[in-house]
Amino acid sequence: MINMKTLPGDLFGGITAAVVALPLALAFGVQSGMGAIAGLYGAIALGILAAIFGGTKTQISGPTGPMAVVAAAVIAGEIAIYGSVDAAIGTIVATFVLAGVFQILMGISGIGKYVRYMPYPVISGFMSGIGLIIIFLQIFPFFGLKSPSQIVDVFTSLGTIAGNINWQAVGLAVATIAIIYLFPRVTRKVPSALVALIGLTLVAVLMKLDVPVIGDIPKGFPDVHIDTLLSMDWHHPMTMVIPALTLAALGAIDSLLTSVVADNKTKTKHDSNRELIGQGVGNVGAGLIGGLPGAGATMRTVVNIDAGGRTRLSGVIHGLGLLAVLLGAGTYAAMIPLPVLAGILITVGVGIIDYKGLKHITDVPRSEAVIMVIVLILTVFVDLLQAVAVGMVLASILFMKKMGDVAEEKAQATPLDMEEGSVMEGQDKEHQIYVQTFDGPIFFGFTSYFSQIISELPNVKVVVLRMEKVPYIDQSGMYAIEDAVLELEKRGIEVFITGIQKQPEDMLRRIRLIPEVIEEESIFKDFETFKRFVNIAKSEND
Structure with missing residues (x-):
């Protein structure tokens, strides 16, 4: 009209x-x-x-x-x-x-x-x-x-x-x-x-x-x-x-x-x-x-x-x-x-x-x-x-490279002080719990670095994967985590996950990594809950 x-x-x-x-x-x-x-x-x-x-x-x-x-x-x-x-x-x-x-x-x-x-x-x-x-x-x-x-x-x-x-x-x-x-x-x-x-x-x-x-x-x-x-x-x-x-x-x-x-x-x-x-x-x-x-x-x-x-x-x-x-x-x-x-x-x-683009080249x-x-x-x-x-x-490729570099810079691997229940700087072989903190998506641009981290872990009994800041995992990231967890299990290292979000959890459940390899009891809603669990377990052992 x-x-x-x-x-x-x-x-x-x-x-x-x-x-x-x-x-x-x-x-x-x-x-x-x-x-x-x-x-x-x-x-x-x-x-x-x-x-x-x-x-x-x-x-x-x-x-x-x-x-x-x-x-x-x-x-x-x-x-x-x-x-x-x-x-x-x-x-x-x-x-x-x-x-x-x-x-x-x-x-x-x-x-x-x-x-x-x-x-x-x-x-x-x-x-x-x-x-x-x-x-x-x-x-x-x-x-x-x-x-x-x-x-x-x-x-x-x-x-x-x-x-x-x-x-x-x-x-x-x-x-x-x-x-x-x-x-x-x-x-x-x-x-x-x-x-x-x-x-x-x-x-x-x-x-x-x-x-x-x-x-x-x-x-x-x-x-x-x-x-x-x-x-x-x-x-x-x-x-x-x-x-x-x-x-x-x-x-x-x-x-x-x-x-x-x-x-x-x-x-x-x-x-x-x-x-x-x-x-x-x-x-x-x-x-x-x-x-x-x-x-x-x-x-x-x-x-x-x-x-x-x-x-x-x-x-x-x-x-x-x-x-x-x-x-x-x-x-x-x-x-x-x-x-x-x-x-x-x-x-x-x-x-x-x-x-404009040519001027700023x-x-x-x-x-x-x-x-x-x-x-x-x-x-x-x-x-x-x-x-x-x-x-x-x-x-x-350039974008993936940049995001991979950012993920590598922000990824932190530190020992957990069992006495104090806090994260310490540096590496101490006496500590038996190792925490891997992720900050951002786990995708194909980050997987090679992640595999390197896992292969270079010191002698520990427990590895904690902190995933509070991981909103997304692609197929490459999913398989990288699976390979890492299976490798750690072979070495007798127990794996825990804290703060996992919905999309990453759904991906890991689809390949049955959860609960067949990582049991439901090994998944915590946040890192603070895991630390309380560690302190309670230590108190009972003492």
Whole structure:
């Protein structure tokens, strides 16, 4: 139901967002290799469907820089196999649709909440790498030349630029960048990218500049590629599954980060899982009509909110506004110079780079800086999915190492003075009770140190495992304790446990360590109770 109180703001917000989205959609479409129309199709389908089904009321969705880079890699790979976009369209559409399906499954399974655990060095390196890719791929269009599809080919072909520069194209690209950065000083009410797009297109047409242009754009509603999907060869699905997973994961991260920005702007709270479902539905729709996949777009979302957008209607209006452009302005869009789009994309790439992370690279821990640099390099020169995977693995190993070191520092092994019932400093062979205090989770990063402690125990009769501060034990920790207890039992050493919490106790009971090896009578609710037990036992012996 339309809220009349928010309707004016939603109308203005949606229209403003559409104005901002138009040049970006066209530019991303050209960069992808499928043509400007693919970017427009994607912005329309995703913009409308994600607004309706998503979990962030003010989010504006469409092709974004990171998603366009991955989509371009997918398209380039398929063109290399099939020879042209038309021949590869079935596989391309299937990959984009499958990415949307994966996002829907991510939303249904509740995986959205785990995106918050993505380490900052990985995100920073990845986003900076994406920004550099966008910039590098615009080097040739900046000079009025056709760009290679691969970054490596861009660098190996740089020597061919000097003798083929189109100075008119360079002038348009430089003017585009200048307008985008300088026009906001005049006014921010009109998007500077749109001013550059329209103004410099008019200049190129009126002055009859000899520069490459977008060219013919299909008119009317797009075709639906259901027949193409049904008739294609599905014998090698993994060639589509891996790229689709990359797109789905990247789109999820991109969208949910934008949702957080929207929450901060509007003081609301988004539904992460519903947002993923909405993005998935939108990307399925975009793929079916041959459009680029996309995600929540931060800049367009902020523009929408600042212009008054407050409900899902603003996102729908944004999509309908782009649809109106598709139906009525295709002839004019065909005349847009590619150097102008190159200038727009260069500013997009510059904006994506994480300058804060790069600025503090010498101030953060060296290991985290190394992870960021590795992810950045792999993103640019190898593969985006591999870059994120390597970054996550390195960050996880680093985290486990740090937590293991902390656990080792806090773990204390001391003798218990039976006369006084208190813990003493140092080691005294006359004391027969040894106390092992744990401080934190017992997990695989700590198990080797724990095994070392047990093997180096002095000659004692009793070992007490203090577990008051152990909230969690993983499988490695569980088996480490089991092995340690069985080893101590073989040596004739009795084992007691004090203060064990529910999760660790449940784990030890599942493997029957409790009560088959450690009897119920050997478990005490806290260490003070155990000390009273020791003193009573000693009194009775005396």
